[in-house]
Amino acid sequence: MSGPSSAFGKPLIFLGTILLLHSAYSTYEHSSISKSVGVAKPVVPLDITLETVLSLVVLVMGIIQSSQPLKEITWAAEMGKRSLDEIDARPNFATFNHRGPAMFGGVKN
Numbered sequence: 001m002s003g004p005s006s007a008f009g010k011p012l013i014f015l016g017t018i019l020l021l022h023s024a025y026s027t028y029e030h031s032s033i034s035k036s037v038g039v040a041k042p043v044v045p046l047d048i049t050l051e052t053v054l055s056l057v058v059l060v061m062g063i064i065q066s067s068q069p070l071k072e073i074t075w076a077a078e079m080g081k082r083s084l085d086e087i088d089a090r091p092n093f094a095t096f097n098h099r100g101p102a103m104f105g106g107v108k109n
Contacts, residue, residue: 006065006066008065009061009062009063009064009065009066009067010062010066011062012058012059012061012062012065012066013059013062013063013066014062015058015062016055016056016057016058016059016060016061016062017055017059019051019054019055019058019059020052020055020056020059022051022055023048023051023052023055024052026048026051027044027048027052030042030044030045030048031044
């Protein structure tokens with residue numbers, strides 16, 4: 001079920017994914033440059049960290065906007081959708097070969 005919020009959510013998912021991939025690439029580049037210079041334990045700069053956090057927030061907002069509404073999971077909500085025949089149907093207890101003909105000798109018309 002897609003609504004007007006879905007049209008706003010899908011571009012947010014795309015933008016968040018692009019930002020997250022860019023921040024991952026930036027982290028990799030920063031790490032490789034730091035190691036080639038000789039820094040023993042490189043620290044990720046603040047701008048890359050902020051870009052990662054922003055991309056995750058945008059991505060989560062896009063997923064929330066484009067998801068379907070939640071359904072109730074209570075027993076009362078599920079039983080409200082069903083009829084009495086569906087609730088009380090027990091086909092395992094239906095017996096079609098009974099003892100009547102064996103006990104009474106069969107009925108002849």
